[in-house]
Amino acid sequence: MAKWSKFLSKDTTLLKTSEIRDLLKLTEGKNVISLAGGLPDPSTFPAEDIKNITDYVLQNYASRALQYSATAGIPELRKELVNLSSQRGITGINENNIFVTVGSQEALFMLFNIFVDPGDHVFVEMPSYLAALNILRARNPQFHGIPLTEKGPDLDKFEEELRRLKSEGKSPKLLYIIPTAQNPGGTTLDMEGRKRVLELASQYDFLIVEDDAYGFLVFEGESPAPIKALDKEGRVIYTGTFSKILAPGFRLGWIVADEEIIQNVELYKQNVDLHTPSFTQFIAAEAIKRNVIQNNIPRVRQLYREKRDVMLQAIEEYFPKDARWSKPVGGMFVFAWLPEKIDALNMLPKALERGVAYVPGSSFYYDYSGRNTMRLNFSFPPKEKLVEGIRILGQVIKEELA
Amino acid sequence: MAKWSKFLSKDTTLLKTSEIRDLLKLTEGKNVISLAGGLPDPSTFPAEDIKNITDYVLQNYASRALQYSATAGIPELRKELVNLSSQRGITGINENNIFVTVGSQEALFMLFNIFVDPGDHVFVEMPSYLAALNILRARNPQFHGIPLTEKGPDLDKFEEELRRLKSEGKSPKLLYIIPTAQNPGGTTLDMEGRKRVLELASQYDFLIVEDDAYGFLVFEGESPAPIKALDKEGRVIYTGTFSKILAPGFRLGWIVADEEIIQNVELYKQNVDLHTPSFTQFIAAEAIKRNVIQNNIPRVRQLYREKRDVMLQAIEEYFPKDARWSKPVGGMFVFAWLPEKIDALNMLPKALERGVAYVPGSSFYYDYSGRNTMRLNFSFPPKEKLVEGIRILGQVIKEELA
Numbered sequence: 001m002a003k004w005s006k007f008l009s010k011d012t013t014l015l016k017t018s019e020i021r022d023l024l025k026l027t028e029g030k031n032v033i034s035l036a037g038g039l040p041d042p043s044t045f046p047a048e049d050i051k052n053i054t055d056y057v058l059q060n061y062a063s064r065a066l067q068y069s070a071t072a073g074i075p076e077l078r079k080e081l082v083n084l085s086s087q088r089g090i091t092g093i094n095e096n097n098i099f100v101t102v103g104s105q106e107a108l109f110m111l112f113n114i115f116v117d118p119g120d121h122v123f124v125e126m127p128s129y130l131a132a133l134n135i136l137r138a139r140n141p142q143f144h145g146i147p148l149t150e151k152g153p154d155l156d157k158f159e160e161e162l163r164r165l166k167s168e169g170k171s172p173k174l175l176y177i178i179p180t181a182q183n184p185g186g187t188t189l190d191m192e193g194r195k196r197v198l199e200l201a202s203q204y205d206f207l208i209v210e211d212d213a214y215g216f217l218v219f220e221g222e223s224p225a226p227i228k229a230l231d232k233e234g235r236v237i238y239t240g241t242f243s244k245i246l247a248p249g250f251r252l253g254w255i256v257a258d259e260e261i262i263q264n265v266e267l268y269k270q271n272v273d274l275h276t277p278s279f280t281q282f283i284a285a286e287a288i289k290r291n292v293i294q295n296n297i298p299r300v301r302q303l304y305r306e307k308r309d310v311m312l313q314a315i316e317e318y319f320p321k322d323a324r325w326s327k328p329v330g331g332m333f334v335f336a337w338l339p340e341k342i343d344a345l346n347m348l349p350k351a352l353e354r355g356v357a358y359v360p361g362s363s364f365y366y367d368y369s370g371r372n373t374m375r376l377n378f379s380f381p382p383k384e385k386l387v388e389g390i391r392i393l394g395q396v397i398k399e400e401l402a
Numbered sequence: 403m404a405k406w407s408k409f410l411s412k413d414t415t416l417l418k419t420s421e422i423r424d425l426l427k428l429t430e431g432k433n434v435i436s437l438a439g440g441l442p443d444p445s446t447f448p449a450e451d452i453k454n455i456t457d458y459v460l461q462n463y464a465s466r467a468l469q470y471s472a473t474a475g476i477p478e479l480r481k482e483l484v485n486l487s488s489q490r491g492i493t494g495i496n497e498n499n500i501f502v503t504v505g506s507q508e509a510l511f512m513l514f515n516i517f518v519d520p521g522d523h524v525f526v527e528m529p530s531y532l533a534a535l536n537i538l539r540a541r542n543p544q545f546h547g548i549p550l551t552e553k554g555p556d557l558d559k560f561e562e563e564l565r566r567l568k569s570e571g572k573s574p575k576l577l578y579i580i581p582t583a584q585n586p587g588g589t590t591l592d593m594e595g596r597k598r599v600l601e602l603a604s605q606y607d608f609l610i611v612e613d614d615a616y617g618f619l620v621f622e623g624e625s626p627a628p629i630k631a632l633d634k635e636g637r638v639i640y641t642g643t644f645s646k647i648l649a650p651g652f653r654l655g656w657i658v659a660d661e662e663i664i665q666n667v668e669l670y671k672q673n674v675d676l677h678t679p680s681f682t683q684f685i686a687a688e689a690i691k692r693n694v695i696q697n698n699i700p701r702v703r704q705l706y707r708e709k710r711d712v713m714l715q716a717i718e719e720y721f722p723k724d725a726r727w728s729k730p731v732g733g734m735f736v737f738a739w740l741p742e743k744i745d746a747l748n749m750l751p752k753a754l755e756r757g758v759a760y761v762p763g764s765s766f767y768y769d770y771s772g773r774n775t776m777r778l779n780f781s782f783p784p785k786e787k788l789v790e791g792i793r794i795l796g797q798v799i800k801e802e803l804a
Contacts, residue, residue: 278651
């Protein structure tokens, strides 16, 4: 970075590369079983339906699907997203509460830029979604971590920290939370907990950004309604994604929020990329309308439940007895807490050499703690590779402990 | 903005809405001839070719086209963009110099965020592309304007300002320039001028962001090679777009730059949206490979030349004699300088009432000067509407002068 680095803006120097992506690069072209990624199983893509829909869209809407469109999203998709939201229990909204984005990543990018100033007090779960943390890090806030228990974030500790802040005359700005099938922790917060989070937000006057990436991907028990479904004040900003229920290659996500907040997002998005691609929006709208997504979801859940079971069984067999790990009721990941002696980041090169990749858990902690943790993906690798990967990883861990 | 505005970040308060978009909203659903937009003629979209290609992509690449992909773009498209770039005279580059973005808008958004700090000295043409100016405004730089002559930016004035800055011990950071079929000015800088701009950049040590949105859309004479084609140092960052040569609804653009700069863009893009949609990238790569774009370009040029001629003839007939206007050799716009007495922004409501829309030229000046100017689009409206729109507008102007 020698030649042009003197021209870089100050913000750019705050950027952190996504460890997941750098890791994926490391294993490219090599014979490595990757438990590091976050890719859906491609067999879950309804390719044939998508082919029929694209033909239909180009036959009937070519002049609009290939043209510029509105910054907030095409009306057809916003309307269908009102319908899809109601299936997650979010009601009482209309098209003006919906905003279409380039993946939910762009939603988070815009929201954190719109609402977070340097030094602002921001709450995140420990661990939390790595790519969201990276956006936040670039905003240079004052982070506060909420430790994850087996039942979701520790709300007593959360409230304690809020009280402490208040006693110092400081105000919290925003909570970023993944209440359902948390990434990477695999936990789901119950309804009582969700109500309490919302009450705390109201009492201490902060915004909630609720990431519901896996809301449709709960494969055991019910998927609780999101916090947004309880929100009367417009304090909760909800983000959803098509990446897990249709196809990530479309890069389509959406925001559900108070109309005033949507207007700020619209203003910001005009600068970022004018609008989300029209073509794929028409496809997604039609996929909801034709129930392609709704019919696909049970298949995805079934497959991921099976793959989770395969991974959990292998972990049970091959991991050391004093390790702990999540038993996720949804999503695509198992999170493991290894004996304190293990440094998962330092151990990674050894694992890669032996042919297996994972994400060191410290990437998911805003302060890079959690050195003895790791995230393991079960959605992408074939079942036999899951077993083989965990077997090798178990060996590497045991050797490290010896 | 009453309820949640106290939560907005300081950056957000710098955001300006795109006047073009607000205007378009004003005319939605009304019987207004819009010369305000910047939309391609939908008859230029090769819809049938695109249908064949999407079928082919879903038949052969579904598992990749629907999956996550690399942040910099899929290898197939980066390779084809090396080929397409050579048709603009940019040679000696490889895939690592190419970066795929969500329209060239996202390219400009990322580049200005990566390189511009508040207070930095940034040079822009007067007038210049409105959406680029809006991104820059949000970065809060120190603007310096280069007046546009009939032959492009006034390079003597540019050099004079650079000298003045230097004498004050200050350094320029960046020049944003549209050398070919300038938007909105319609001018094209000749090769001699391009060489001089590059020499000044080298001498005074600043970066050039070269927007070549209309490079393939020159319909009279040759399209001069971009400044990037002359660049030996890697000082020029080139942006291109599929919006004018394939379909804006795909939201696909690209950057050609030094590999070091590409790496910074990659880091930034991971935060913004992880990557550009895979599906439309596969379509665009195939469209270049099959010469769909190359075969389409002559048709687009022919149509826009005809439409330009229709507009220019109508202006000649209906505008007051003391008005001046550009005779663009490419692109989609005519820019008009009206008698000083006219305030195009104030006049707009009257024009809308009479059934014709345009963009007041002041939006294209970083300092909102150029109050007597307007931008007129000829690519989208049908020919008879172009004549009718200009006829009405001529009347409104003459009444305003009376």
